[in-house]
Each structure stands twice: as C-alpha cells, then as structure tokens.
Amino acid sequence: MKVIDMIKSSPYYAASSNSIVIHSDEHREQRFNRQECFKKLTSVFRTAGENVIRGGSAKGPPKDLPKPPPGRLSTREARMRFTSQKRTERKAKETKSMEDRIARQKEKKERDRNRALVASRR
Numbered sequence: 001m002k003v004i005d006m007i008k009s010s011p012y013y014a015a016s017s018n019s020i021v022i023h024s025d026e027h028r029e030q031r032f033n034r035q036e037c038f039k040k041l042t043s044v045f046r047t048a049g050e051n052v053i054r055g056g057s058a059k060g061p062p063k064d065l066p067k068p069p070p071g072r073l074s075t076r077e078a079r080m081r082f083t084s085q086k087r088t089e090r091k092a093k094e095t096k097s098m099e100d101r102i103a104r105q106k107e108k109k110e111r112d113r114n115r116a117l118v119a120s121r122r
Contacts, residue, residue: 006048012040020044 007013007020014021022044024036073081 003048003052006051007044010044010048012044 008015010020012020012022020041022037022040024033024040026036027033
C-alpha cells in the first residue's frame with residue numbers, strides 16, 4: 001500500500017474535497033488547538049510512513065526483530081528497572097523523612113508541654 005493510500009484511509013481525509021481536515025477544540029486558546037492539529041497531522045503522516053516501511057500495520061514491531069541474548073536485559077527493560085529502583089528509593093527517603101518529621105513534632109510537643117508545666121508551677 002502506498003503512503004497516499006494510507007493517508008486517504010485515515011479518518012481525517014475528506015474525499016469530497018480531496019484534502020485532510022483536522023479540527024481541534026480541546027483547549028480555550030487557539031494556539032494550543034493549532035498545536036493539537038499539528039500533532040494529529042504528524043501522527044497521520046508518521047503512521048502512514050510506518051505502515052509503508054513495515055509493509056503492514058503500525059500496531060507493533062515486526063516479529064523478526066532480534067532479541068537480546070539470554071541473561072542480558074533489553075534497553076527498555078533496563079531503563080524501566082532503573083526508573084522503578086529510583087522511584088522505590090525516593091519513596092523510602094520520603095517515608096524516612098516523614099518519620100523524622102513526626103518524631104521532631106512529638107519532641108517539640110513534649111518540650112512545650114514540659115515548659116508549660118514548669119511555667120505553671122512558678
């Protein structure tokens with residue numbers, strides 16, 4: 001299938017005027033709507049190009065892509081694990097800082113209570 005045929009099969013193609021019609025009213029400002037339209041247009045062209053290059057649908061990569069050797073992570077998996085590890089460390093740090101903050105608040109309350117007791121005895 002040719003690129004032009006793929007573009008004509010997109011939902012934005014208007015056969016009556018032989019043109020692509022893209023509309024966006026998601027935002028209140030015109031410039032943001034214009035950006036959305038450009039995103040949709042580039043998406044149409046990218047999808048059409050990918051379909052032609054791959055010779056099929058753009059739903060996923062071709063089946064014959066090489067897999068990483070056993071025992072070695074793909075780049076995507078390594079990045080995902082690294083991101084997950086960062087997130088876990090951040091959560092642990094937040095939990096620790098929260099526990100420290102609560103402990104400091106309790107100590108402050110205790111000091112204030114002791115000061116109030118000392119002041120009431122005078």
